[in-house]
Amino acid sequence: MSIATVSRVLGGSQKVNEEMSRRVLDAAAEVGYRPNAAARSLVSGRFRTIGLVMPDVGNAYFQDILKAVVTEAKKDGYRVVVIDSIGDADEEYEACLQQVPNVDGIILLSPRMSKAQLADVIAKAGAVSIVNRLEPGISAPMIVTDNAGACWEILEHLASLGHRRLVHVCGPTESWQARTRITALRRGAQRLGLELAVLEAEQGVEAGYAIADEALETGATAVIAFNDLHAFGVMTRLHDRGIRVPEDVSVTGFDDIELARFSRPAITTVGTPKLELGEQAWIGLLAQLRGDGVPPSTPISTPLTVRGSTGPAAGA
Amino acid sequence: MSIATVSRVLGGSQKVNEEMSRRVLDAAAEVGYRPNAAARSLVSGRFRTIGLVMPDVGNAYFQDILKAVVTEAKKDGYRVVVIDSIGDADEEYEACLQQVPNVDGIILLSPRMSKAQLADVIAKAGAVSIVNRLEPGISAPMIVTDNAGACWEILEHLASLGHRRLVHVCGPTESWQARTRITALRRGAQRLGLELAVLEAEQGVEAGYAIADEALETGATAVIAFNDLHAFGVMTRLHDRGIRVPEDVSVTGFDDIELARFSRPAITTVGTPKLELGEQAWIGLLAQLRGDGVPPSTPISTPLTVRGSTGPAAGA
Numbered sequence: 001m002s003i004a005t006v007s008r009v010l011g012g013s014q015k016v017n018e019e020m021s022r023r024v025l026d027a028a029a030e031v032g033y034r035p036n037a038a039a040r041s042l043v044s045g046r047f048r049t050i051g052l053v054m055p056d057v058g059n060a061y062f063q064d065i066l067k068a069v070v071t072e073a074k075k076d077g078y079r080v081v082v083i084d085s086i087g088d089a090d091e092e093y094e095a096c097l098q099q100v101p102n103v104d105g106i107i108l109l110s111p112r113m114s115k116a117q118l119a120d121v122i123a124k125a126g127a128v129s130i131v132n133r134l135e136p137g138i139s140a141p142m143i144v145t146d147n148a149g150a151c152w153e154i155l156e157h158l159a160s161l162g163h164r165r166l167v168h169v170c171g172p173t174e175s176w177q178a179r180t181r182i183t184a185l186r187r188g189a190q191r192l193g194l195e196l197a198v199l200e201a202e203q204g205v206e207a208g209y210a211i212a213d214e215a216l217e218t219g220a221t222a223v224i225a226f227n228d229l230h231a232f233g234v235m236t237r238l239h240d241r242g243i244r245v246p247e248d249v250s251v252t253g254f255d256d257i258e259l260a261r262f263s264r265p266a267i268t269t270v271g272t273p274k275l276e277l278g279e280q281a282w283i284g285l286l287a288q289l290r291g292d293g294v295p296p297s298t299p300i301s302t303p304l305t306v307r308g309s310t311g312p313a314a315g316a
Numbered sequence: 317m318s319i320a321t322v323s324r325v326l327g328g329s330q331k332v333n334e335e336m337s338r339r340v341l342d343a344a345a346e347v348g349y350r351p352n353a354a355a356r357s358l359v360s361g362r363f364r365t366i367g368l369v370m371p372d373v374g375n376a377y378f379q380d381i382l383k384a385v386v387t388e389a390k391k392d393g394y395r396v397v398v399i400d401s402i403g404d405a406d407e408e409y410e411a412c413l414q415q416v417p418n419v420d421g422i423i424l425l426s427p428r429m430s431k432a433q434l435a436d437v438i439a440k441a442g443a444v445s446i447v448n449r450l451e452p453g454i455s456a457p458m459i460v461t462d463n464a465g466a467c468w469e470i471l472e473h474l475a476s477l478g479h480r481r482l483v484h485v486c487g488p489t490e491s492w493q494a495r496t497r498i499t500a501l502r503r504g505a506q507r508l509g510l511e512l513a514v515l516e517a518e519q520g521v522e523a524g525y526a527i528a529d530e531a532l533e534t535g536a537t538a539v540i541a542f543n544d545l546h547a548f549g550v551m552t553r554l555h556d557r558g559i560r561v562p563e564d565v566s567v568t569g570f571d572d573i574e575l576a577r578f579s580r581p582a583i584t585t586v587g588t589p590k591l592e593l594g595e596q597a598w599i600g601l602l603a604q605l606r607g608d609g610v611p612p613s614t615p616i617s618t619p620l621t622v623r624g625s626t627g628p629a630a631g632a
Binding site for chain 1: 365395525
């Protein structure tokens, strides 16, 4: 009784004759073998499981993308194992290496690891999709929104309202998204003849609240926040200081989360199609799992929604 | 070469003589066998993986508990597979049954399945921890906050401010948490001689916004919202109607999420120790995985934090 034969029988293959099948199954029963997914994975080399490595499972933005991936993967019979890298580049890389032997592929959400580490993970994992990072020379579907286009829309909107001095509250600059937006805003501001200061903040409402005073000290009449949570925090601080939005200062966000619609004033923001990001990440991974190669990546364009948090510049 | 022998060798056991070990490993190499976690699971009966079934991965409240479970499980070398049941009782039950063959245990977050289904999952999964549901006659750690105590604190606070007519915006009543709070608020209101109307709403800020008008029509001077998202939505609607909080109407929440601190007015709310819920769920599961049985469940008490959204009743 060879291992290959045992594998075939336990894997449900019809290529083994009946008598041999019975012997294998009897022996399996004797040692208490129960067929299960782990066994099937071992036999087929397929786990029907993918890993999703993300920087913060506690962040609504990432959760929405996670939700989309989970939903899409489930339709195709795949389970998603979620790993939180706590926003740490090395931890992220280690988590991927640990996952490789146990999953069919990996989706990297806003990865911060180095390019060399990224290439290593792709070589070892086989199938990888990357969300929120565009890295030349890397062979994987890279699902991103059109950050440059979105930044340009925000700048044009503020310029049309007469704002000349702007401040950008950016997110942690290890993230590709933060770096891309800083570059795009700087280029756009230069082209439109606007002044732009850049301040770095941690994630979340509280970080936006904490940096608002410093943002105002730049003399800007408009704050371009990294996301809606930052924008909300900035607006709360302005409210506490008696500074009116948008009469005294305009504020913009990114992502268009529920809070952006229901805060008062509601936040002018760039929508991030989180469902589409998650769907595209899964489509890109599934193509590789099926041996169809790496599909091309096209940035997803994002609409600007103008709401009450932006208005004419004071004195303009 | 018996399956048992193969298992022992591939599982790394020292109980097989060297010559036999070599034969097994050669045969394994021949069929392309690679040792991996799935193989080890098959041999040891341990996957080092647990399932976490939750109603909504897109909800900040559940995400925080998820994050705590992931962090704690990781410390003990376990991975967490997350399944979103989309708040559906049957889907939740099916997801559990599908998980059972692939995980060492299951954590159920705010389960809505029937008691019979719950008992069945516990019987099949072996190790189960339940968060946010207390069900007599079920043998599993049940990690809950002291909902009754929290409701009592809210009622006493509002009564002391002179509120006599209250309305409770509850969450979907399939959830144990929603039913428990309704019962506790009704009992408490009766004891304190207060009027209490109850309105059911869907989850989220938008649902709170949508139900605010109906809540006001009850003539209540205080809205006891099911959670902070509901409270925020209610407050936004009141703001849009020119009704002042707390001068005209007081509003309370549950959970003490970041938004409760940074909304204006900030929300009077009952803190939910989400980290502790996640930690206790993991501790309860690990005890079972180690064969130490089911630890006793003690409701976690929750503090009321009074902020700007509550004040003296109008005309009191």
